[in-house]
Amino acid sequence: MRKGKDTSPKKGQRNPIPEKEIELILFVADDEPNSLKAKENLVEINRHYFKGKAKIRIVDVMEDFRKALENDVLVTPCLLVVQPPLRSLIIGNLSDPNQLLATIKFKE
Amino acid sequence: MPDKKKTASSKTPDSRVVRLSKVKTGIYGLDEILHGGLPTNRTTLLSGGPGTGKSVMALEFLYRRALEGEAGIYVTFEERTEALHQNALTFGWNLASLEKAGKLFIYGARIDPKVTISGDFDLKGLLAILNGKITSMKASFIVIDALDVLLGLFDKPLRERNELYALNNWLIERGMTVVLTAKTSADKKISSLYDFLDYMADCVIQLDQHIVSNISTKYLRVTKYRGSDFIHNECPFVITEDGISITAISRVTLRHRPPGPLLPSGVPELDDLLGGGYRRNSSIFISGNPGTGKTILANSFVLAACNRGEKVLSLSFEESQETLVSTMLSVGIDLRPALRQGRLMIIASMPEARGAEEHLYHILKTINEFKPKHIIIDAASSCRRIGAERIAFDFLFRLINTCKERDITVIATNQTKGFRAGQEISGIGLSSILDIIIFLEYFERDEHLCRRLLVARGTGLKIQSHYTEYRITDRGIELVHKPE
Structure with a gap:
C-alpha cells in the first residue's frame, strides 16, 4: 500500500503537463549516502521527464532542523511536492522515479 | 551494529559497585518500586496493551521533571498533541506554560499513512529535529511514544531493529535519559521488535489491565532493571485526577x-x-x-x-x-x-x-x-x-x-x-x-x-x-x- 507500486503509470502512456509548474523541496541529511543518491536521482528525473524545468530546492535538515519540524520530515531523504499543491511527501532516495511521477500525476 | 559507548560500560557485573545514577520519576509510588527512580542516561522501556496508561505515565515523568526545572522532550507518533494537552489538563497539568518556559516540548510527529516510498532512507530527519531541540532546550529527558509506528516505514524487521538501535545509541551518547513506549501485541512482527526493545532497554516496566468481576484494574510490574534491585511484584495502580498513583503491596509488610x-x-x-x-x-x-x-x-x-x-x-x-x-x-x-x-x-x-x-x-x-x-x-x-x-x-x-x-x-x-x-x-x-x-x-x-x-x-x-x-x-x- 505504501509502496504504491501498482499505481505507478507505465512509460509511454503519459501526457505532458507544464514542467514549470512543478516545484519540489528535497530534504537531505548532510552528505549521507542516501541523500547524495536522492540528489543525483532527482537531477536525473528533472532532466529526463521535466526538461530540467522543475523548480527544486534542497534543504539540509542538519543545518535547518526547523524546516524539518515544520514539514514533519522524520526521515531523509524526503521529497515534498509543493507544486502541484499536494504537500505530499515521498520518502527514500528516489531510485524509482515512478513514485514521484504517479504522485504528481505527471504524464509524458 | 554500532559499538556501545563508554556510558554503557557500568552495566558489566564487575563494575556494579559503581552506584547507578537514578532520576526520580515523581510518580506516586513508582520511585519506591524502582528503588529510587529511572536509570539516568539509560533507556527504559514502558510497555503494555492499549489503554494501560503508558502515555500518561511517560508524560507525567517529563511533567514532574519539568516542574523541577529539568527540560524534557515528548515525541509521539500516535497521539495528536491536542489530545495529549487535553488529557494533561484533566490532571491539572499545564503543559503549555512549561512549553513556553522551554522546559517541555511535545512533538506530535505525524506520518502520513499515504506516504509514498521510493528507495532507501533513514531517520536523520528525526535526529536533526531532536538534535535541534535537545540543544536549544538543554534537555536531559526524552520520551518516544509509539516508535513502532515510525519504524514500520522500513517494513523490514532487521532494518527496524538497526535503526532503533542506532537512534537509541545516539540519544544515549547525547547524554539523554530515554523512555520508550511500546504496545505489546500478539502480532508476531511487532513482538519481534518488542523482544529487541526488551533486550536493549536497561529497565523494563510493563503495564497491564485485568478485568475481574466487571471491575478493571491496572497493574504495573518492573521486569528488569540492570544494575539495580527493584520491587518485583505486580503492583496495582490507578490514574487519578492528579496523575498516576501506585501502592506497592510487598514493601509495606x-x-x-x-x-x-x-x-x-x-x-x-x-x-x-x-x-x-x-x-x-x-x-x-x-x-x-x-x-x-x-x-x-x-x-x-x-x-x-x-x-x-x-x-x-x-x-x-x-x-x-x-x-x-x-x-x-x-x-x-x-x-x-x-x-x-x-x-x-x-x-x-x-x-x-x-x-x-x-x-x-x-x-x-x-x-x-x-x-x-x-x-x-x-x-x-x-x-x-x-x-x-x-x-x-x-x-x-x-x-x-x-x-x-x-x-x-x-x-x-x-x-x-x-x-x-x-x-x-x-x-x-x-x-x-x-x-x-x-x-x-x-x-x-x-x-x-x-x-x-x-x-x-x-x-x-x-x-x-x-x-x-x-x-x-x-x-x-x-x-x-x-x-x-
Missing part, C-alpha cells in the same frame, strides 16, 4: 512497628479483658453476625478518641452518614459534636461505586489531608463487594499496612454469616496482620438470645480469653459480670 501504648476501647470493662485496652498503631478486628453490635463497639472507641481530641476517619461501606449518626444516637453514642468540631470525618461510599484502586486512592488522599490518628473500616467484609476476594484482600491489606506505617490505629469490623464467628476469621485472609481480634456472637440461654464476646487475640497484651456476656443498652455496650 517489612515495616511493621510494634504496637504503641495502651488506648481505651471506649468500653471500660472491655479494657479489663484486653489487659488495659487496645494499642495505639495496631489493627483491631471486630468480627460477628449482623446485629451483634460491631459498629457500636467500633464507635464507642470513636467517641472516646474524639473526646480526647484525636482525629478519627470513619469509612462506612454499609450505611450513610445520617443513618450511622442516628443509629449510634439510639444507643447513646452521640457523634454529632465530634463531626461539628472536625475531629470525626465519615466517608460513606458503596463498595461497588469504584474499583479498589480508586477507593484506596481516595482514602489515602483523605488520610494525607485529614491526618487521622485512627481509622474505622465498617465493614471489612463489605470490601468483597469491591471485586473478587483477591481484590478485597489486596485492598484491605494495603490499607491496613499503610495505616500501620503512619502510626494510625485501624479498627475493622467484619460481618460473619455463620452462627459461630470464629470459623470465618480467615475468610478474608487478613489474620496475619491483625493484632487484636474480638469475636461477637449470639448464644442461647433459657430460651433467650444473648450476646457474648471473646478476645481471641491480643498481640502484646495480657488478654483474658473467656467469653463474656454483654448487652446493648441506650448507653452503648455494657459487659455483664458473671458472679464469681
Whole structure:
C-alpha cells in the first residue's frame, strides 16, 4: 500500500503537463549516502521527464532542523511536492522515479 | 551494529559497585518500586496493551521533571498533541506554560499513512529535529511514544531493529535519559521488535489491565532493571485526577512497628479483658453476625478518641452518614459534636461505586489531608463487594499496612454469616496482620438470645480469653459480670 507500486503509470502512456509548474523541496541529511543518491536521482528525473524545468530546492535538515519540524520530515531523504499543491511527501532516495511521477500525476 | 559507548560500560557485573545514577520519576509510588527512580542516561522501556496508561505515565515523568526545572522532550507518533494537552489538563497539568518556559516540548510527529516510498532512507530527519531541540532546550529527558509506528516505514524487521538501535545509541551518547513506549501485541512482527526493545532497554516496566468481576484494574510490574534491585511484584495502580498513583503491596509488610501504648476501647470493662485496652498503631478486628453490635463497639472507641481530641476517619461501606449518626444516637453514642468540631470525618461510599484502586486512592488522599490518628473500616467484609476476594484482600491489606506505617490505629469490623464467628476469621485472609481480634456472637440461654464476646487475640497484651456476656443498652455496650 505504501509502496504504491501498482499505481505507478507505465512509460509511454503519459501526457505532458507544464514542467514549470512543478516545484519540489528535497530534504537531505548532510552528505549521507542516501541523500547524495536522492540528489543525483532527482537531477536525473528533472532532466529526463521535466526538461530540467522543475523548480527544486534542497534543504539540509542538519543545518535547518526547523524546516524539518515544520514539514514533519522524520526521515531523509524526503521529497515534498509543493507544486502541484499536494504537500505530499515521498520518502527514500528516489531510485524509482515512478513514485514521484504517479504522485504528481505527471504524464509524458 | 554500532559499538556501545563508554556510558554503557557500568552495566558489566564487575563494575556494579559503581552506584547507578537514578532520576526520580515523581510518580506516586513508582520511585519506591524502582528503588529510587529511572536509570539516568539509560533507556527504559514502558510497555503494555492499549489503554494501560503508558502515555500518561511517560508524560507525567517529563511533567514532574519539568516542574523541577529539568527540560524534557515528548515525541509521539500516535497521539495528536491536542489530545495529549487535553488529557494533561484533566490532571491539572499545564503543559503549555512549561512549553513556553522551554522546559517541555511535545512533538506530535505525524506520518502520513499515504506516504509514498521510493528507495532507501533513514531517520536523520528525526535526529536533526531532536538534535535541534535537545540543544536549544538543554534537555536531559526524552520520551518516544509509539516508535513502532515510525519504524514500520522500513517494513523490514532487521532494518527496524538497526535503526532503533542506532537512534537509541545516539540519544544515549547525547547524554539523554530515554523512555520508550511500546504496545505489546500478539502480532508476531511487532513482538519481534518488542523482544529487541526488551533486550536493549536497561529497565523494563510493563503495564497491564485485568478485568475481574466487571471491575478493571491496572497493574504495573518492573521486569528488569540492570544494575539495580527493584520491587518485583505486580503492583496495582490507578490514574487519578492528579496523575498516576501506585501502592506497592510487598514493601509495606517489612515495616511493621510494634504496637504503641495502651488506648481505651471506649468500653471500660472491655479494657479489663484486653489487659488495659487496645494499642495505639495496631489493627483491631471486630468480627460477628449482623446485629451483634460491631459498629457500636467500633464507635464507642470513636467517641472516646474524639473526646480526647484525636482525629478519627470513619469509612462506612454499609450505611450513610445520617443513618450511622442516628443509629449510634439510639444507643447513646452521640457523634454529632465530634463531626461539628472536625475531629470525626465519615466517608460513606458503596463498595461497588469504584474499583479498589480508586477507593484506596481516595482514602489515602483523605488520610494525607485529614491526618487521622485512627481509622474505622465498617465493614471489612463489605470490601468483597469491591471485586473478587483477591481484590478485597489486596485492598484491605494495603490499607491496613499503610495505616500501620503512619502510626494510625485501624479498627475493622467484619460481618460473619455463620452462627459461630470464629470459623470465618480467615475468610478474608487478613489474620496475619491483625493484632487484636474480638469475636461477637449470639448464644442461647433459657430460651433467650444473648450476646457474648471473646478476645481471641491480643498481640502484646495480657488478654483474658473467656467469653463474656454483654448487652446493648441506650448507653452503648455494657459487659455483664458473671458472679464469681
